[in-house]
Amino acid sequence: MSKGILLVNLGSPDSTDVQDVRTYLREFLMDPKVLDSPWLVRKFVVECFILPKRPVNSAEAYQKIWTDEGSPLIIYSKKLQQKIQNKVDAPVGLAMRYKNPSIAAGLQELYDKGVREILVIPLYPQYTMSTTETVVDKVMAVQKKKFKDVDIKFLKAFYNHPDYIKVLGDSIREKLPLQFDKLLFSYHGIPERHDKKAIAFGKRNNIKVETYRNQCLETSRLVAEYLGLSEDQYHTSFQSRLGKDPWIQPYTDQTIEDFPSQGIKNLAICTPAFVADCLETLEEISMEGKALFSKAGGENFTYIPCLNDRNDWIEVLVKWINGWLNQ
Numbered sequence: 001m002s003k004g005i006l007l008v009n010l011g012s013p014d015s016t017d018v019q020d021v022r023t024y025l026r027e028f029l030m031d032p033k034v035l036d037s038p039w040l041v042r043k044f045v046v047e048c049f050i051l052p053k054r055p056v057n058s059a060e061a062y063q064k065i066w067t068d069e070g071s072p073l074i075i076y077s078k079k080l081q082q083k084i085q086n087k088v089d090a091p092v093g094l095a096m097r098y099k100n101p102s103i104a105a106g107l108q109e110l111y112d113k114g115v116r117e118i119l120v121i122p123l124y125p126q127y128t129m130s131t132t133e134t135v136v137d138k139v140m141a142v143q144k145k146k147f148k149d150v151d152i153k154f155l156k157a158f159y160n161h162p163d164y165i166k167v168l169g170d171s172i173r174e175k176l177p178l179q180f181d182k183l184l185f186s187y188h189g190i191p192e193r194h195d196k197k198a199i200a201f202g203k204r205n206n207i208k209v210e211t212y213r214n215q216c217l218e219t220s221r222l223v224a225e226y227l228g229l230s231e232d233q234y235h236t237s238f239q240s241r242l243g244k245d246p247w248i249q250p251y252t253d254q255t256i257e258d259f260p261s262q263g264i265k266n267l268a269i270c271t272p273a274f275v276a277d278c279l280e281t282l283e284e285i286s287m288e289g290k291a292l293f294s295k296a297g298g299e300n301f302t303y304i305p306c307l308n309d310r311n312d313w314i315e316v317l318v319k320w321i322n323g324w325l326n327q
């Protein structure tokens with residue numbers, strides 16, 4: 001049976017127009033694995049409280065990072081796909097969980113090439129319901145509807161995989177200034193409730209489930225160990241919270257604001273929940289985070305880019321893919 005690969009990332013709006021941002025946010029936030037309240041409550045909250053105003057602010061934020069070629073997240077994901085395609089002997093597709101290119105289109109393209117066995121690679125190092133799980137749900141729903149004769153496997157979360165830790169560590173070492181007071185690992189946050197649900201699921205099914213927060217802490221610990229950093233040289237925090245519910249802590253914005261008063265004036269920051277630079281890294285951290293730090297009295301702020309299309313990252317993905325292709 002012919003094998004193929006589907007890389008899946010989160011997705012971006014089709015353009016920075018408010019209306020395109022609104023449709024993107026509607027699809028994203030109506031996902032029950034993202035806003036996990038009952039459908040009617042979710043619909044009410046999204047349509048009445050979020051969609052009237054947020055798309056205007058989000059569109060403005062997207063305009064700051066958008067390039068002539070489009071959204072950085074999509075551009076880096078396409079580069080990743082092309083570079084991997086040049087190195088593996090099987091079709092490599094690309095899809096986004098929200099908006100375009102859709103998961104249905106990605107699967108269709110592979111199907112049209114005769115592929116009947118697919119390895120889906122959710123481009124998220126850490127597993128949680130709003131990352132890997134929603135990709136699995138969507139792929140399986142489309143498979144059930146349109147591609148019943150296709151066998152699908154998923155790459156596991158790789159937050160602690162030695163190959164990933166090595167490339168992440170190397171990418172950080174290359175950009176880490178000689179003098180820095182703290183290296184901050186800032187991960188996308190999630191509501192605390194999502195981790196509690198994961199724990200409850202583990203207990204019900206008598207299996208060990210690592211919370212998303214613990215996976216993030218473990219990524220930081222392993223990278224720090226790889227780089228030979230002591231505990232007081234690095235810290236972990238969580239960004240991008242939405243709504244009034246408690247999200248996993250500590251929060252990145254508060255952490256950045258508090259650092260200068262603790263004598264941390266030279267800050268380096270990396271964002272390992274994202275394999276590709278995107279709105280959350282380029283605008284929220286590299287621009288807004290830097291401004292917050294400087295306003296609070298910080299002096300030097302170094303943003304360390306995501307893995308994007310680095311050659312060593314491509315080599316790792318190619319190694320994992322070949323491992324599956326040669327099974």
Ligand SMILES: C=CC1=C(C)c2cc3[nH]c(cc4nc(cc5[nH]c(cc1n2)c(C)c5CCC(=O)O)C(CCC(=O)O)=C4C)c(C)c3C=C
Nearest residue numbers: 010011012034058073130188190191242273274278279280
């Ligand atoms: C990397 C992991 C991510 C997790 C976990 C995650 C959870 C999560 N996100 C929202 C709400 C929003 N996130 C937004 C942007 C965004 N989120 C991720 C990744 C994760 N999200 C990425 C890569 C991006 C950037 C996309 C891009 O086009 O560059 C946005 C949109 C922007 C905005 O309006 O702020 C929202 C909204 C929730 C509620 C959530 C967990 C429940």
Ligand SMILES: [Fe+2]
Nearest residue numbers: 010188240280
């Ligand atoms: Fe998000």
Ligand SMILES: [Fe+2]
Nearest residue numbers: 240279280284
């Ligand atoms: Fe954000």
